[in-house]
Amino acid sequence: MTFALSVLTLFGFYALLAFGLGLIFGQLNVVNLAYGGFAVIGAYAVYLLDGLPFAVGVLVAVLAGGLFAAVTEWLVLRDLYQRGFLATLLAMWAVGILLQQAAQAEFGATAKSVRTPVDGELVIFGTQYPTYRLLAAGVSLAVVAACLLVVYRTRLGLRLRAAIENREMASLLGIPPRLMIRGTFVFGSVLAVLGGALQAPLLGLTPNLGVTFLAPAFFAVLIGRLGALSGPVFGAFVVALLSAALQTSFSNTLSTVLFYVALIVLIGIWPQGLDLRRPTWMTLKARRLPSPSQGS
Amino acid sequence: MDDAQSTAAAKSVAGVVRRTPALRRIGALAAAALVAIGVAACGSSGGGASKPFKIGLIVPLTGPVAADGIPLKDGFNLALKDINAKGGVLGKKIEVVTLDNRSDPALSTRQATKLIREDRVDYLFGTITGAEENAVGQAANSARVPFSPAIMGTPPFCSRYVWSFGETNQMLLKPLIPELIEQYGKKVALVGSDYNFPHEYHAVAKKLIAEHGGSVAAEEYAPLGTSDWQPVVAKLRRANADWVLSAVVGGDAIAFSKQAQQFGLLKKAKLTGVSFIQEYYPAIPSIADGALLVSRYSEQLPGQANADFVERYRAAYKPQGPIPGVAANAYDALHFIVKAVEAAGSADKEKVIDQMAKTQIDGIYGPGLRFSANRRFETPMDLIRISPGGKYVPLKTYERVTDDQPCG
Numbered sequence: 181m182t183f184a185l186s187v188l189t190l191f192g193f194y195a196l197l198a199f200g201l202g203l204i205f206g207q208l209n210v211v212n213l214a215y216g217g218f219a220v221i222g223a224y225a226v227y228l229l230d231g232l233p234f235a236v237g238v239l240v241a242v243l244a245g246g247l248f249a250a251v252t253e254w255l256v257l258r259d260l261y262q263r264g265f266l267a268t269l270l271a272m273w274a275v276g277i278l279l280q281q282a283a284q285a286e287f288g289a290t291a292k293s294v295r296t297p298v299d300g301e302l303v304i305f306g307t308q309y310p311t312y313r314l315l316a317a318g319v320s321l322a323v324v325a326a327c328l329l330v331v332y333r334t335r336l337g338l339r340l341r342a343a344i345e346n347r348e349m350a351s352l353l354g355i356p357p358r359l360m361i362r363g364t365f366v367f368g369s370v371l372a373v374l375g376g377a378l379q380a381p382l383l384g385l386t387p388n389l390g391v392t393f394l395a396p397a398f399f400a401v402l403i404g405r406l407g408a409l410s411g412p413v414f415g416a417f418v419v420a421l422l423s424a425a426l427q428t429s430f431s432n433t434l435s436t437v438l439f440y441v442a443l444i445v446l447i448g449i450w451p452q453g454l455d456l457r458r459p460t461w462m463t464l465k466a467r468r469l470p471s472p473s474q475g476s
Numbered sequence: 477m478d479d480a481q482s483t484a485a486a487k488s489v490a491g492v493v494r495r496t497p498a499l500r501r502i503g504a505l506a507a508a509a510l511v512a513i514g515v516a517a518c519g520s521s522g523g524g525a526s527k528p529f530k531i532g533l534i535v536p537l538t539g540p541v542a543a544d545g546i547p548l549k550d551g552f553n554l555a556l557k558d559i560n561a562k563g564g565v566l567g568k569k570i571e572v573v574t575l576d577n578r579s580d581p582a583l584s585t586r587q588a589t590k591l592i593r594e595d596r597v598d599y600l601f602g603t604i605t606g607a608e609e610n611a612v613g614q615a616a617n618s619a620r621v622p623f624s625p626a627i628m629g630t631p632p633f634c635s636r637y638v639w640s641f642g643e644t645n646q647m648l649l650k651p652l653i654p655e656l657i658e659q660y661g662k663k664v665a666l667v668g669s670d671y672n673f674p675h676e677y678h679a680v681a682k683k684l685i686a687e688h689g690g691s692v693a694a695e696e697y698a699p700l701g702t703s704d705w706q707p708v709v710a711k712l713r714r715a716n717a718d719w720v721l722s723a724v725v726g727g728d729a730i731a732f733s734k735q736a737q738q739f740g741l742l743k744k745a746k747l748t749g750v751s752f753i754q755e756y757y758p759a760i761p762s763i764a765d766g767a768l769l770v771s772r773y774s775e776q777l778p779g780q781a782n783a784d785f786v787e788r789y790r791a792a793y794k795p796q797g798p799i800p801g802v803a804a805n806a807y808d809a810l811h812f813i814v815k816a817v818e819a820a821g822s823a824d825k826e827k828v829i830d831q832m833a834k835t836q837i838d839g840i841y842g843p844g845l846r847f848s849a850n851r852r853f854e855t856p857m858d859l860i861r862i863s864p865g866g867k868y869v870p871l872k873t874y875e876r877v878t879d880d881q882p883c884g
Contacts, residue, residue: 186706281538288796289543291727293734293759301740310738382738383703384730384759388540392703427707432698433670435707 216390
């Protein structure tokens with residue numbers, strides 16, 4: 181049971197980060213290397229507002245992070261999209277370094293701490309588990325579920341998917357490309373800020389924290405089916421399951437090595453991402469095609 | 477710094493050249509040459525027959541252990557300010573070339589080689605992790621340049637050219653283990669970050685635990701930068717130990733301590749170790765309060781030398797939390813090195829090293845501080861009770877804790 185709960189808590193956090201990262205990558209074709217930095221903004225924001233109720237701190241963190249993301253998109257990315265993939269990747273790398281150094285200048289390199297808003301443990305099927313971890317996972321998964329609902333069940337989601345599929349065609353059909361791009365970047369970044377803020381009470385906050393967050397989120401995006409917005413969420417589940425399973429069976433360092441080896445192998449075997457749907461030739465088309473005997 | 481100034485000067489002059497007609501270009505180039513000469517002259521400071529004593533400081537100012545690297549540099553620079561204000565060493569101000577090694581051992585080797593060959597430094601100082609220390613130690617040893625680390629932990633590299641000012645694992649653990657076995661119990665679990673220092677720290681601990689009739693119920697390590705400690709905590713819980721000795725460091729120490737508490741490990745087991753040194757206290761006060769620890773430095777150390785150091789360090793660098801011990805180590809270390817160089821009467825490396833073995837200083841840790849025959853910087857160590865408000869109250873002082881590990 182403890183294993184299931186630890187997978188759940190990891191999944192909640194990784195899903196939030198991976199969904200935001202996948203959204204930005206899908207819509208903007210930008211590999212956001214500053215993504216961990218946005219999570220650090222969230223963590224330090226709740227540290228600064230530690231005197232206020234935690235929920236208020238998280239809300240302010242999300243608003244401030246959203247504002248920063250909008251400014252970053254306008255200042256850094258706006259004119260770089262047409263320069264291609266590498267230009268935006270390098271620019272976001274620079275933003276990541278800037279965020280890390282700014283955190284070091286302001287808060288110092290010594291670890292900081294945020295008090296846990298909810299103490300105590302819950303008993304689930306006879307297993308004691310820290311209440312806050314469950315709460316953070318619940319909030320994260322609820323946000324991801326809401327995002328998926330919006331993407332697949334609303335008009336906004338349809339426009340978003342249309343813009344990702346073919347931006348030129350979408351803009352000809354009246355979907356404003358500029359707004360979609362900026363909106364996606366801000367929203368995707370806000371998810372990282374939220375993730376960082378929710379994780380803050382479990383960690384020691386240092387300016388390097390972003391690096392720790394970035395790797396699992398990237399792998400989750402790579403493992404998920406490319407082009408599908410639900411892909412990174414599924415990828416996050418695989419990453420969480422793999423990480424928890426290895427850590428339970430092996431020493432922590434060995435499990436970290438095996439974790440990355442397994443992920444690289446997975447990506448090597450399925451470069452297009454894991455796809456659990458049955459291939460089309462096994463389903464619709466296969467049934468519709470006339471058999472050779474009918475044709476003759 | 478000199479390079480940056482020269483580059484800036486060259487850039488500004490280049491800007492002028494682009495915009496001026498041919499005749500004025502000559503003037504601009506001449507000005508550039510003058511500026512460059514001026515900058516170079518500032519760099520070599522003073523001129524004269526004998527060159528100033530030059531120290532290469534290799535230190536992680538960014539990366540996972542910057543929290544230790546930055547105070548090391550600050551403590552060093554505070555002592556440098558004192559010494560240069562009083563005229564420096566051998567009649568000249570000390571020159572320092574500082575390089576950020578980002579805690580990368582390969583980069584540390586390249587930087588040490590550059591400092592030795594190109595900058596022609598007389599002494600190397602700094603590093604935090606054992607891997608960096610080993611890298612710089614190897615380079616220093618083969619070039620026969622003296623090198624001093626100042627971080628806690630047994631030096632991984634033993635040589636006539638390496639003089640570590642850090643408190644060794646034996647100094648940290650010899651007084652602590654018997655005290656904890658007596659007060660907390662005999663069954664111990666060990667946990668640490670996965671790099672040299674925690675492994676060596678626990679190797680010494682295991683020997684001492686066995687000597688005092690205790691047993692080790694679990695030993696777990698996790699890489700630096702681990703954020704999810706739940707699997708490690710679960711394994712430690714299953715070990716059912718009386719107390720946990722932790723050598724988890726940096727931000728990980730905070731994450732581990734908090735998660736150990738959240739997952740109920742601390743309901744039964746006591747926790748102590750280097751995860752509770754004073755610089756980490758502000759992040760985990762309720763967890764650390766009441767714990768026993770042996771440490772060399774705390775801001776509460778008695779004596780005028782420490783009071784002056786604390787006042788000046790706080791005024792100069794405005795640390796948000798307690799002053800880390802590595803800053804005090806680096807401060808005393810530079811005073812010690814300068815005294816040895818003065819006694820040698822020249823920057824001759826062999827003569828300086830001969831004097832390192834004979835020199836004594838009155839420093840933050842008390843009077844008559846010196847190296848033992850196996851090159852351990854021996855100071856008094858305190859058994860401390862961590863008290864509310866972050867006060868590290870000395871309960872007992874061990875005047876000189878020896879370290880018998882041989883160093884050839």
